Amino acid sequence: MKRRDFLLLSAATLAGCHLPPPVFSDAAKISTALPDADDWQRLAQQLTGDLLFPAADDYNRLKKAANARYDEVPTAVIIRCQTAADVQHAVRFIRQYQLPFTVRSGGHSYTGLSSTSGVLLDIGLLNLISLRQNIASIGAGAKLGDVYATLGLQQRSIPAGSCASVGIAGLVLGGGLGIADRRFGLTCDALRRVELVTATGELIYCSNTEHPELFWALRGGGGGQFGIATQFEFDTFATAPIRNYIGRYPLKDGNQVLAVWQQWLKTLPDEIWSQATVWFNGQQDSKPEIQLRACSMGHPALLSQHWYQLALQLGSVWSEVDMQDHQYLDFMLTDCDGLEMPECKLPNQHERGQLKRVAMAGSSDIFNDYLPLSALHHLLNAIRKRHRDGFRGGLMLTSMGGAIRRVPPGHSAFAHRAAVLSAQYLFSGPVGTPEAMLQEGAVWVNQMRKQMRRWSSNGAYLNYTDALIKDWPQAYYGDNYVALQQLKRQYDPDNLFRFAQSIQPA
Ligand SMILES: Cc1cc2nc3c(=O)[nH]c(=O)nc-3n(C[C@H](O)[C@H](O)[C@H](O)COP(=O)(O)OP(=O)(O)OC[C@H]3O[C@@H](n4cnc5c(N)ncnc54)[C@H](O)[C@@H]3O)c2cc1C
Numbered sequence: 001m002k003r004r005d006f007l008l009l010s011a012a013t014l015a016g017c018h019l020p021p022p023v024f025s026d027a028a029k030i031s032t033a034l035p036d037a038d039d040w041q042r043l044a045q046q047l048t049g050d051l052l053f054p055a056a057d058d059y060n061r062l063k064k065a066a067n068a069r070y071d072e073v074p075t076a077v078i079i080r081c082q083t084a085a086d087v088q089h090a091v092r093f094i095r096q097y098q099l100p101f102t103v104r105s106g107g108h109s110y111t112g113l114s115s116t117s118g119v120l121l122d123i124g125l126l127n128l129i130s131l132r133q134n135i136a137s138i139g140a141g142a143k144l145g146d147v148y149a150t151l152g153l154q155q156r157s158i159p160a161g162s163c164a165s166v167g168i169a170g171l172v173l174g175g176g177l178g179i180a181d182r183r184f185g186l187t188c189d190a191l192r193r194v195e196l197v198t199a200t201g202e203l204i205y206c207s208n209t210e211h212p213e214l215f216w217a218l219r220g221g222g223g224g225q226f227g228i229a230t231q232f233e234f235d236t237f238a239t240a241p242i243r244n245y246i247g248r249y250p251l252k253d254g255n256q257v258l259a260v261w262q263q264w265l266k267t268l269p270d271e272i273w274s275q276a277t278v279w280f281n282g283q284q285d286s287k288p289e290i291q292l293r294a295c296s297m298g299h300p301a302l303l304s305q306h307w308y309q310l311a312l313q314l315g316s317v318w319s320e321v322d323m324q325d326h327q328y329l330d331f332m333l334t335d336c337d338g339l340e341m342p343e344c345k346l347p348n349q350h351e352r353g354q355l356k357r358v359a360m361a362g363s364s365d366i367f368n369d370y371l372p373l374s375a376l377h378h379l380l381n382a383i384r385k386r387h388r389d390g391f392r393g394g395l396m397l398t399s400m401g402g403a404i405r406r407v408p409p410g411h412s413a414f415a416h417r418a419a420v421l422s423a424q425y426l427f428s429g430p431v432g433t434p435e436a437m438l439q440e441g442a443v444w445v446n447q448m449r450k451q452m453r454r455w456s457s458n459g460a461y462l463n464y465t466d467a468l469i470k471d472w473p474q475a476y477y478g479d480n481y482v483a484l485q486q487l488k489r490q491y492d493p494d495n496l497f498r499f500a501q502s503i504q505p506a
Contacts, residue, residue, distance in 0.1 A: 030095070034097060035097045035099075043093050046086075047090075049086045050078075050080045051079055051080075052079075052080065053076075064347075064357070065104065065112065065348065066106065066348070067108065067110065067112060067358070069361070069435070070115040071431070075118075075120045076118055079122065084230040084231070087121065087230055088202075090119075091198075092201035094121075095200070100118030101119035102119075102121065103121040103223070103228050104121065105123055105140055106143055106167020106169070106170055107167065107348065110464055123140055123169070123230065127143070134235070139230070140169040143167055143349065144164055144165070144167075145344050145345070147160065148333055149336075151236060152239060152332070156236040159184040160180075161177060164333060164344050164345075165346045165355050169232075172187040172188050172191060172232060173188070173223040173225075173229065174461070175219075175416075175463060176188055179242075179273045179297075181404050182402030183273075183402060189403070189407055192208075192235060193215075195229065196214075196230065203230075206218055214491055216487075218413075219414060220414025221503070224499065225484075239329075241298065241300070241326060242331040243324075245294045245295070245307045245323050246321070246323075247292040247311070247314075247319050248289045248290070249291075250290075251289055253317045253318075254278070254383075254384075260310070261274070261292055264306070265421075267309070268399070272302070273296070274399045275396060275399065276290060276396070277395065278291070339354055340352075358428045359429050359433040361466075362464045364422060364424050364425070364464040366423075366456060366459030393444065394426040394428070395423065395424070395425060396424040397421055400416070400419040400420055404417060404419070413480050415477050415480050416478070418457070423448075427441025443468065449469070458475060459478060462477075485506035488503045493505055
C-alpha cells in the first residue's frame with residue numbers, strides 16, 4: 001500500500017462514521033490503534049480476493065454503486081471477497097480495528113447504504129449459481145439477471161424482482177417483490193437456508209431448523225443488520241411463457257382509470273400480477289399517461305379473459321393496448337436485450353457492463369385497502385401538480401395479495417402481509433444530477449408518503465429505503481420491530497452492523 005493511500009484511509013476511518021462507535025463486549029480483542037500498512041498486508045495475504053486502495057486500477061469503477069447519487073463518497077478501501085472465508089477474515093479485521101464499513105451485493109440501495117467512506121466489503125464475486133433437485137444454490141453476490149439466466153436454462157426460476165442488475169442479497173433480505181409474488185410469494189418466502197458470517201466472523205447456517213429465529217429475521221428484516229449472507233438456498237418453480245398486456249390511458253382520465261383498475265384487481269386470481277405507472281420527465285409540454293400492465297406466466301387465456309373485462313369497463317376512455325407473448329427468459333431479461341450476460345450489468349458490476357446508471361431517490365407506501373375515490377383524487381392531483389411544475393417524477397402502484405397474504409403475519413420479519421397494494425414514489429435523473437435537485441426529489445417522494453398517510457397502513461417497503469421517514473421502525477417493521485431488536489441483541493450485541501435506520505439492539 002502506498003503511504004498516500006494509507007493516510008487517506010486513516011483520515012476516512014476517523015471521519016467516515018458519523019454514528020457513535022460501538023463498545024465491544026470482547027474488548028480484549030479490540031485494537032485502539034488504526035491498522036498500519038503491515039496489518040493491511042497481513043489481511044491481503046489471508047484473502048483469496050483483492051484488497052483495493054484508491055490508486056488501484058478499477059478502484060474508481062468498483063467503488064460506484066448503482067445509484068449515482070453516491071458517486072462522490074470517497075471510499076477508503078475495497079475488499080473484494082471471493083469466498084465466505086474472505087468475508088470472515090474481513091469481518092474480524094473490521095471488528096478488531098473498529099473500522100466503519102458496509103457490505104455491497106448489487107449496490108442498489110436507494111439511500112446509499114452500500115456506499116461508505118470507510119471499508120467497502122464487495123461480495124459481488126461470490127456469485128455461483130447451481131440447481132440440484134429443484135433447489136437453487138445462489139451466491140449472495142449474484143445479480144438477478146444471472147439468477148434468471150442460469151436457472152432458466154433448466155426451466156426453473158425463483159420469485160424475484162424485475163431489474164437484471166439488482167443483487168439477490170439486498171432483495172431477498174428485505175422481502176423481494178416481483179411479477180410471480182402473488183402466485184409463489186415473496187423472494188424471502190422461497191428461501192430455505194442462508195449461509196451467514198456473523199458479527200464475530202463465525203460462519204453459521206440459518207433455516208427452519210438451524211438458528212430458526214435468525215432465519216425468521218433474515219426473511220424481510222433487511223440487509224446489513226444481522227450479518228453478511230454469503231449463500232442462499234431457494235425453492236424454485238417451473239417456468240412457462242408469459243403473456244403481457246400494456247394499456248396506455250391519458251393522465252386526465254386517471255381517477256376513473258385507477259378506480260376501475262382497482263375494482264378489477266379485486267377479481268384477479270393469483271396467477272395474474274398487475275401494476276399502474278405514471279412517469280414524467282420534467283418537460284411541461286409532454287403528455288404523461290397512465291400505463292396499466294398485467295402479466296401471467298403459463299395462463300394466457302385466463303389473463304386475456306380478465307383483460308377483456310377491464311377493457312370493457314374502461315370502454316369510454318381512450319386507450320392504446322398492446323399484447324405480447326414472451327418466452328419466460330426473454331421477458332425476465334428484457335433489460336439484457338441484445339447483450340451478452342457480462343454486458344447486462346452496470347459498469348461498476350462488470351468491466352463489460354453496459355446497463356445505464358441513474359441518480360435517484362424513492363419512497364413507498366403500503367395500502368391494506370384499495371384507495372377510495374377521494375384518495376385517488378388526492379394522489380393524482382399531487383402527481384399532476386408535480387408535472388405542471390416541471391419536475392421529474394414517477395408513481396408505481398403494484399398489486400400485492402395472493403400468496404404474499406397467505407403467509408401468516410408472524411411467519412417472517414416481512415411486515416406487510418395484509419397489503420393489497422404497494423406504492424412507489426420515484427425521482428430519477430441522469431448521472432451527474434446535482435445533489436440539490438436530488439434532495440428536492442427526496443423531499444417530494446417523502447411528502448407523497450405524508451400526503452397519502454390518511455389511507456395507508458403507515459407501512460413502507462424496507463427495500464425502497466427513504467432516509468426521511470422519521471418513524472421508520474414502525475413503517476418498515478410494524479409489530480415485528482421489538483422481536484427484531486431482541487434478535488439484534490442476541491446476534492449483534494455490539495451493534496457492529498449499523499447505519500442511520502438500522503435495528504437497535506434491545
Ligand atoms: C432499478 C431498481 C429496480 C428494483 N426492482 C425491485 C423489484 O423488482 N423488487 C423489489 O423487491 N425491489 C426492487 N428494488 C429494490 C431492491 O430490492 C433494493 O434496493 C435492494 O436492497 C437491492 O439489493 P442490492 O443487493 O442490489 O443492493 P445493495 O445496495 O448491495 O444492498 C442493499 C442493503 O443490503 C446490504 N447487503 C448487501 N449485501 C448483503 C449481504 N450479502 N448480507 C447482508 N447484507 C447485505 C447492504 O449493506 C445494504 O444495506 C429495485 C431497486 C432498483 C434501484
